[in-house]
Structure formats: C-alpha cells, structure tokens
Amino acid sequence: MPIYKAPVEDALFLLNDVFQINRYNNLPGFADATPDLIEAVLGEAAKLSEEVMQPLNRSGDAEGCTRHDDGRVTTPKGFKDAYRQYADGGWMGISAPAEFGGQGLPETMTIVVNEIMAAANMALTMYPGLTQGAIAAILIHGTPEQKAAYLPKMIEGRWTGTMNLTEPHCGTDLGLLRTKAVKLADGAYKITGTKIFISAGEHDLSDNIVHLVLARIEGAPAGIRGTTLFIVPKFLLNADGTLGARNAVSCGSIEEKMGIHGNATCVMNYDGATGFLIGQENRGINAMFTMMNEARLAVGMQGLAISEVAYQNAVAYAKERLQGRALAAPQFPDKPADPIIVHPDVRRMLMEMRAFNEGARALVVWTALQGDVEHRSPDEKARQAAADHMGLLTPVIKGVLTDQGFANAVMAQQVYGGHGYISEHGMEQFVRDARIAMIYEGANGVQAMDLVGRKLPRDGGRALQAFFGEVQGFIKDNGSDAMKPFVGPLGAALGLLQQATMWLMQNAMTKPDNAGAAATDYMHLLGRVAIGYMWCRMAAVAQAKLANGADQRMSAKLVTARFYMDRMLPDTAVHLARIQSGAASTMELPVEAF
C-alpha cells in the first residue's frame, strides 16, 4: 500500500521564508492568512488527504466507475463519503469570495492544498478541481443572478461543475465544434450535440452537476469566433433556486482508459438540453479560457503531486529493500545486503525527483502568488506585471511539470524494479494516472506553441523581458562566494535561454515552422531556467537560515540545489542546440514518405 505524507513543512518554507506571503498583506484576504492560520489549514488538508483520500486511491483505481443502464454513474466505494468530508471541511471555497460562502483566502492557498489532495488521490480530487474551475468562470462571466443561483451551492460542494469542450472530431481545434444552440422564446437555448472526454461528467457525489458547454449558436460565424459558452445544469432550477426538472443531458458511456479510473470520463449527450448563455454570444472561447488557465495551473500541479507521492514511496522502498552492496564497501555488514539507497544510480533517480519536486513547488507557489496579485491588487501596474507572469509561466508549468511529473513517476517505479510493475505497490498506478496530465487541458505540444507563438511575442516580449530582468537582478544581488555555485550556473543557463530567444526572433518570423519545431524545447529550456532560479532563491534563504544555526532541512536544500545545478540545469544546452538546428530536417520529408 503506498504511503503519503503531505509536504507541509516544505510549503511553509516557501510561503513564509522564500516568498514571504506577509509582504502581500495589502491584498484582500491575505491579512487573514497569518502564519498560524496557514499552518492550521495545511495541517487539516494533510490530515484529510493522508487519512481519508489516500487510502481510497488504489481501491478507487481497481474498482473504477460504473455506468448503469439508466445512465447513472457510481463512483468507487468510499469516494462519496470522502468527497462529503472534503465539501463539509469547506475546501471547495477556501479562496472563493465570502459573499458566496467562501473563505476568501488567497488563491495560492487553494493551489497548495490541491497539490496535497491530488497527491493523495488524483482521480477523486478531479471532481472538486473541475468544480473550482467552473466556479472561477461563473464568478468572472456570470450575471449576478447566475452567481447567486449557482455559486453558493457549488462553493458549498453540494453541486459540482464540469467543462465541456471536446467533441469526437475536435479537441485542440475547437473552431470545428458542432454542438448546436438554438435560442428559445424565453431567452434560454436548446443545446444539441455530443461531447467526449468529459471528466466528472456524471457521478453520484453531488445533487446537481453544472455543465459549462461550448456550442455554436445557429447562424454564428464559422470557427472559434462563433462559439458560445452555456450553463447547462443536470437539474434545472426552480424559481426559488431549488432543483427542478431533469435536463436533457445524459452520460452515454464512460471511457475505458489508462488511468484515473476513479474519475468518470464521460461521453455526454445533449439532446435539446436547456442551456443559459454565460458571457457574450460568440465569445465563448474567452470565457472558456478563464477556466482553462486556472485548469492548466492545476494540471501542472497534478504532475508535481504525483511526482511527490511517487518519490516518497521510492525513498521508502530504497531504504528498506536490501540488494547488493555499496560500491566502495558494505554499509550495513550486519545485514544480508545494503539497502539500495546506497547505490549511486538509485540515488541519482531519487535526487532528480527531489530536486524537481521542491523546485517545481517553488515555481508554482511563486506563480500562484502572482495570480493573486493579478486578481486582487489595487495597483494596475502590479496587476499587469502579474498577468504577464501568469501568461508566460502558465504554459511552462503545465507542460514542464506534467512531462517531468510523468517521467518521475516512471523513475520512481523503476526504483522498485519488478515490484514496480505489479499493481500491489501502487507505483504503476502513479504512472498511469500521471500520464493524462500531459494530454488534457491542452496537450503539452499545444502549451509549447501557446508559449512560443503567443506568450513570447505578446506586448513586444514584455513578459519575458521582465522575467529576464528579475533573474538577472537576483544574480547581481547575490554574488557572494557562497552563492556563486548557484547563481553561476543559473547565469550561464539564462544566457542560453536568451540565445534561444534571439534565435527565435531572427528565424521564426520569416519561417514559422522554426518556431513550431523549437516550441517544446523552448518550453523545457525556460522551465529549467525558471526552476533553476527557484533553487537559487531557496539556496539564498537556506544559507541565511543556516547562518542562524544548524538545520538539517536547510543543509539538504543546499545539497539538492547543487544537484540541480550539476545534473539538471545542463539540459539547457541541448535544448538550445535543438532549437538552433531549425525546422529543416524535421519538416523536409514529404508526407507520403512516412
């Protein structure tokens, strides 16, 4: 049975010491987030995740969801009760506005809590995760009446939400979608069509399911600018807000898939279902993007979450499995063999996971705080800078954290050898679950194109210049001998990133394929540099804390930072080489030669 211990100490180190959340106390909700409160919230989240959600992870995978002949879907044993505890604990709305029943805490808190929940049980956590995305969309785009009707119930967790974009013939290219909306006399719409891959589309956890559905109004322009977002509740609401008639939306089937078996991935049939416009006509994609950006950050966090839990299990196994002897001399001569953690190749895998997890967590917390600034700051310039940061780093976090999160789940499984391949230890489930995060909410290649094609050039490259400026400023301000082993490699890697950027500016305008062929490498190059910057910031804080007395955790931070510089940051050079090779050999083969 896999273990999991929520990384509360590490989160507190980031929130309190590295990013000093108290510096943001001028923002609404932040003053409430005192160190004591943060620690208490994370402690409770840890308890729920470790004691309630994690024990259901393997059984939920083995049992999966069941669709009954009448279209009902049952979640695995225990999910309903665990979800109830989650909702009753107020977790859905810890960052939601108080006027709708939320606690108004920083969004950063939700993101940190969601890592903990997803690590314990990714499939289960997806039900509230999608609801939080739907809440965000209704908060921004809903009418006051819609907010009043839906948000309190959703924030309370009595109702859940979904996102309905994909159709059989269209995923990335939503302009192709065919689901039809016909305006009715009363101002509502009749929605007809089929949506696929709808996570949490139907289940038994909540009294109502609020579907957000992208559709095309009759006569709308072709393509993405002819799509509109609708609220389509499973049960229509009576005038008093109570549940009324069953709407004409149903789950046609649930997919057999590689993992996240505890989450129902549904084919949803809209058979003239009643829908309500949210946002403006033909501007559906704008409304959807609100959800998608929140969701992309959350999905990146899932990559980290699985990497963390997989790492913890790999460490436990590496300490306990006796096999072979240390290369120089036996470490435990009284035992029949040494624990495999003595082997450098096992250590290499553990350290790579560790360095990624701690660095990626810092990147997410840093970015989540910028998200709060974007949404809550009274200062327009601060909001803009934060929005730039979010725009630039959201695709990086989504793409890099899920790619490496999956790779780390594979690595953790490798530490177990054959025992990792059988289901018993749960390691192969981590691999199967982590895999989806590279695909949904925009496949990682799409994230890379979003970064290179949209986020880099936007506003004359302002976001990237600000990132460069911040990293360079840090390097300049931290030139002490003690910091050189960290900022030295970071500066070199930043130089490679700047070369790559320059190459794109010079070569991608005239030949867009050069950008397309570079995109994934650029995303990973930027990710390596950004996490390298995080390691430098953590190293600086760790050194300051160590100056005030020994602290094994802070010493470990410095070793792990060095490992990152030695073994992970050098990847930047090969990304640059690939980028600079251009698109020629990638694109030259005629299609029929494949």
Add this chain to the structure above:
Amino acid sequence: MPIYKAPVEDALFLLNDVFQINRYNNLPGFADATPDLIEAVLGEAAKLSEEVMQPLNRSGDAEGCTRHDDGRVTTPKGFKDAYRQYADGGWMGISAPAEFGGQGLPETMTIVVNEIMAAANMALTMYPGLTQGAIAAILIHGTPEQKAAYLPKMIEGRWTGTMNLTEPHCGTDLGLLRTKAVKLADGAYKITGTKIFISAGEHDLSDNIVHLVLARIEGAPAGIRGTTLFIVPKFLLNADGTLGARNAVSCGSIEEKMGIHGNATCVMNYDGATGFLIGQENRGINAMFTMMNEARLAVGMQGLAISEVAYQNAVAYAKERLQGRALAAPQFPDKPADPIIVHPDVRRMLMEMRAFNEGARALVVWTALQGDVEHRSPDEKARQAAADHMGLLTPVIKGVLTDQGFANAVMAQQVYGGHGYISEHGMEQFVRDARIAMIYEGANGVQAMDLVGRKLPRDGGRALQAFFGEVQGFIKDNGSDAMKPFVGPLGAALGLLQQATMWLMQNAMTKPDNAGAAATDYMHLLGRVAIGYMWCRMAAVAQAKLANGADQRMSAKLVTARFYMDRMLPDTAVHLARIQSGAASTMELPVEAF
C-alpha cells in the same frame, strides 16, 4: 484497432545493403541465407505477425490470463491457436542446430524475426522468446542426454521453457537466493522454494514446460558462487522420453500488473520438485548468464518493436486527424482543417521515433551478426573481437533501446491526444507493455553498471578501443563533402564519449561512486554515438544507391540521418556534463535526510 506492417524492406536494406550478410558466407548456416531465402522468411514472418498475432494483441490485453483453482493457467482466447501456427511454421528453431530439428539459419534471422513478432504481440511472443533462451542454455550447458531429451521437443515448440531466478527478497542480487536443492540418491535433486515474476511460468500453450531454476545446493558457499542451475520439467520424462509424472512445481498465483497481460507472470512454488543439474555445481550463474545475454538482446529488441508499431500508428493518426492549420498557410484548404502531420511539433515526435527505430534496428542487426561470428566463426581472433562487441553493446542495446522504446511509445500516444489515453486505439497498451522491458532481464540501471563496471575495464578496455577504432576508421574513410554532415557530428560526439571515458578512468578507480553516478548517462552517451555511427553507415549506403538513380526510400534515409544529427546526437553533450559533475551532490545527502 492498431495497425502493423512489418518493416521487411528496412530489414532487407540492413541485411543486404548495409551489413552485407553475404560477406559472412564462410560461417555455417550463412550460405543458406541467400537474399531470396531471407526475403521469403521475412515475408512469412510478416504474414504471421500481421494476420495472426497482431489481431490478438488488444483482446489478449483486455482478457489477460486466468489461473484456475487447480493451478492451471489459461491464456487469452486465440493465443493457443496462434502459438500453434508459430510452432508449426518452425519459427522457434530457425536458427537452432539441424541435428535437433532446427533450420540452422543465422541467429541474426531469429532476432530480426523476433522484432516483427514482438511488435505484433509482445505478450504472446514472450512464450517462444523464453523458450529460445532456455534452448540456448541447454545447447551450451546441457549434457548430450539432456540435449537429446529436451531440445527437439522445445525446438518443435511442443514444449516451452522458462527462466527462474527472482525470489521475493532477491532480484538483482541473486546471491541472496534461498531456493534449496538437496541431492537424491539417484543423482537428481529435490528443489524447494518460491520463485516470483516467472514469465510464462504456467500456461496452456504447450505439453510440457521446462523450467530452468537457480537454486542453492545444501552446504553450498554463501552468495552468488553457491548457486546452481537445474532443469525442472513440469512433467518428468519417462525413460523413452515421453511425458511421465507431474512434477511438484505449480503456479501459486499470477500477478496483477501494468501490462503484458497476455503473458502469465507467475509465482512458482517448488515443493520438493525433482530437478536435474545443468552445468556445474555452484556455477549456476555462469549458465544463467548465457540465457541472460541472449535475453537482454531480445529485450532490447522488444523496446524497438513496440517503438516501431507505436510509431506506425502515430503516423497513420497524424495523417488522418484533421486539427488546426499549418503555421505558414493552410495545406488542405478544401478540408475543414489540416492533418496534424503538418504541425512541426507533431513532426518532431514522428521523426524522433523514426530516427530511433531505423538506427536502433541497424544497431541490433550489426550486433546480432557479431553474435553469429562469436558463435560460428572458425577464426579465434574474429570470435574474440565479436565477443568483445557483444559484451560491450548488449547492455547498451538492452538499456537504451528499452528506455527510448518506452519514451517513444509515450510519444506516439501523445500524438493521439486524448484518444491516446483511452483504450480503444491501443496506444496506451503499447506504453504499458513497453514499460516492463526497462525492468526485466536486469533493470536498466543494472545494465548501465554492467557496462561501466564490467564491460569497459575488461581486458584493459579492449572492446571499447575496438569500437572507437572502427568508428574513427569509418569517419576517416568517409570524408567526402556529401558525408560531412553526418561524420562531422559523429566525430564530435565520439570525442565527447572519449572524454567521458577518460574522466571515468581518472575518477572512478579511486571513487567507485563516480562510476555509479555516471553509469546511466554513460550508457546513453554510448548508445547515442553507436546509433549515430549506424546512421552514418546507412547514409553512406543511401548515397551510393541514390547515385544509381532516384529512390524515395534512400532520400528519406538521408533526411532522417540529418534529423538524428540535428536533434538527437546533441544529447551527448549533456550526458558528458552530468558524468563530469561526479557523484558528490548525488551522494552527499545522509540517508536520514530523505
């Protein structure tokens, strides 16, 4: 439903054009392998794999194997008939000696055929694959009586074989094994113990199962030098060679696991089973190594096999799935969208798989031919050089081809987006199946240690020096302008490999952890260079053929070779950087800090 077309043309290009198998006609069996015969054999293999084995791949995964209460194991529907066709076609023994019913063809032919079979159905192909390993061990270590008793039936495919090493507490470190052998008055042994993860340990495909079991004779020295190999048949043989009494070996359970569900992974209980010594007492590991080396090459080939079939399906999907538009301008304006193969990031993935598959196949064929030289040449020096080559490259092929084969299965799945995550298209099965190849027959970290710790230093580094010499010789002999784009990058990469080797020589003797921490990177560095060398050899042949007239396949070879140089060979630099960073930051953290 996945597709598969055996890469017969590519295999013929390698056998006939690149490695010119007719140059080996002095070796036994090679003269029979005329171009016509090779083409006919591969054509028949293609037919069996495409028409019989591949259609059972998904259903076999979905159904899996069933253990009945009486210990019998049933394979998925259709496997028995398909296996019968395989056996009746003589495939088990195409390279086995004629005196035992084989066809005596080069072992290279078996290896090429096995790629084709494994791509079509890895789980099914494992049953004969393990049998071929057992045949090899009995051929080398068995007594004349043992050979006569077992080999004809096994080569005929009426009996199958297995390899029993792993126990619950020991995998890599076989010195810890506890299975006990007690000598009986008649010279046989009584075998008692439990073996786990035994592929094809019990099933309904064959009349008898010949288990090769590693055990410890009472009173034997502790550790690996106290282990002995035994033949333990499921049914004992009567004096006339017919099947006699059921032996006391049984399948206690079959494992639930991530993939290869069509192959029964068994816990095997030996309850005082009758076993027969094969090879010498306490030299079991030597005998086992014979099987393991054959098996490691075969497992490397499995990585390639899955990569090939996954690639073919990704290509088909990329040509047919319409989504988005080419970056510069629409390619198919009459269609609602362009096929995704126009997108550079999709191309990048297809080209990386393609460049790996064709290069890795060359590496395997090159090495397989050396295997034949090692076993069949009358010239001792040639045999020694070939043995050096095999020793050096077997762990590289096992480790690199399975790591990248798995990565490619993941990449092919990524091309499908969400459709790759659901079971319907079979892409997620490729990922689950490919995963085991990184683990069994020695986890890839063990391959890397075998390479760096044993194969490099052996005989003063003779094998590696020969490899360097051959590559350098080729570069020198192919300095034409046309070849420069290929041999130039290869020469640079070879230089990095030599630097890495030098670093190891200078730093690993005094501090073995430096070797351990470098091992995986060194293995991949050597793999990248070796496949780069293969691409140079293929490019030279392709240019010569193109000089004799246009040939789209040969033009494609040159583009793919350039892609390899542009996008894959640069990895060598980061491997070197990681190696040269040493073991310090990898090993510094105290165990309790994890």
